[in-house]
Amino acid sequence: MSSTKSDAFAPRGAKAQIESGLDFTPKFDADGLIPAIVTDAHSGEVLMFAFMNAHALALTIETGVAHFWSRSRDKLWKKGEESGNILNVVEMRTDCDQDVVWLRVDVKGDGKTCHTGRRSCFYRVLPLPADAPAAAHLAFAPDADT
Amino acid sequence: MSSTKSDAFAPRGAKAQIESGLDFTPKFDADGLIPAIVTDAHSGEVLMFAFMNAHALALTIETGVAHFWSRSRDKLWKKGEESGNILNVVEMRTDCDQDVVWLRVDVKGDGKTCHTGRRSCFYRVLPLPADAPAAAHLAFAPDADT
Numbered sequence: 001m002s003s004t005k006s007d008a009f010a011p012r013g014a015k016a017q018i019e020s021g022l023d024f025t026p027k028f029d030a031d032g033l034i035p036a037i038v039t040d041a042h043s044g045e046v047l048m049f050a051f052m053n054a055h056a057l058a059l060t061i062e063t064g065v066a067h068f069w070s071r072s073r074d075k076l077w078k079k080g081e082e083s084g085n086i087l088n089v090v091e092m093r094t095d096c097d098q099d100v101v102w103l104r105v106d107v108k109g110d111g112k113t114c115h116t117g118r119r120s121c122f123y124r125v126l127p128l129p130a131d132a133p134a135a136a137h138l139a140f141a142p143d144a145d146t
Numbered sequence: 147m148s149s150t151k152s153d154a155f156a157p158r159g160a161k162a163q164i165e166s167g168l169d170f171t172p173k174f175d176a177d178g179l180i181p182a183i184v185t186d187a188h189s190g191e192v193l194m195f196a197f198m199n200a201h202a203l204a205l206t207i208e209t210g211v212a213h214f215w216s217r218s219r220d221k222l223w224k225k226g227e228e229s230g231n232i233l234n235v236v237e238m239r240t241d242c243d244q245d246v247v248w249l250r251v252d253v254k255g256d257g258k259t260c261h262t263g264r265r266s267c268f269y270r271v272l273p274l275p276a277d278a279p280a281a282a283h284l285a286f287a288p289d290a291d292t
Binding site (some may be wrong): 008009010013018020021022023024033035037039043044045046048057058060061063065081088089091092094095096100101102114115116118121122124125126128129130131133134136137138139140142 | 154155156165166167168169170183189190191192193194195202203206207208209210212230235237238239240241242246247248260261262264267268269270271272274275276277279280282283284285286
């Protein structure tokens with residue numbers, strides 16, 4: 001259980017209230033995590049995808065700077081803390097059932113969000129339709145940096 | 147375990163191969179699911195977020211039409227099968243560690259992807275920074291349809 005400070009958010013109400021109301025009542029999964037989609041506030045490109053626990057989500061809301069929960073390192077992760085590529089959140093949204101968040105961000109530093117040194121983690125395309133999914137091969141996206 | 151046909155995809159290799167190679171070796175979580183981000187191929191807007199099992203992912207690749215795994219109904223879900231709002235996949239990408247997919251789609255029918263009748267599921271904004279996350283309130287996004 002990676003959740004801490006989960007009491008930072010209100011308990012969830014009825015379906016209609018979750019979908020149509022203005023109370024923010026995020027849903028965390030069995031591991032205490034909520035998915036976060038990160039897009040570039042300027043280009044709209046999807047940059048990365050990660051998870052937040054309640055603590056990371058609360059810190060993101062309080063500071064306007066994206067924080068996540070690193071599942072591989074099992075610790076709070078302030079994105080860019082080492083690289084300088086801090087993500088300033090320009091806008092944060094949630095979806096109908098409040099079980100995912102979408103961050104539109106301004107990337108500081110050299111603008112790279114992927115640990116491979118690329119601007120975006122989504123640098124490969126899977127051409128489709130493809131007759132045999134098992135045999136499908138990726139291709140580097142034309143707009144991906146090296 | 148909601149995964150079926152998980153043998154439709156190749157086993158995962160070493161980290162370098164997953165990140166830099168062109169073999170598509172998607173990672174499914176403990177429940178046999180992989181997250182899928184869906185954006186509008188024309189506007190770039192994030193429309194919805196859902197999960198796929200191996201079968202749904204294979205069907206998406208084979209047909210070029212988005213299929214998901216409905217966790218609430220515990221069944222394969224061809225998005226738009228009832229509403230007519232089929233998602234034709236214009237481009238599919240995966241990320242560095244191949245544990246999420248991003249679909250850029252052309253929405254058929256009346257163009258609405260949210261079950262609430264809206265174009266996008268992300269129709270509410272959480273203004274930030276906010277001093278007290280527990281007291282933070284959502285607002286309807288100015289560009290959200292009703």
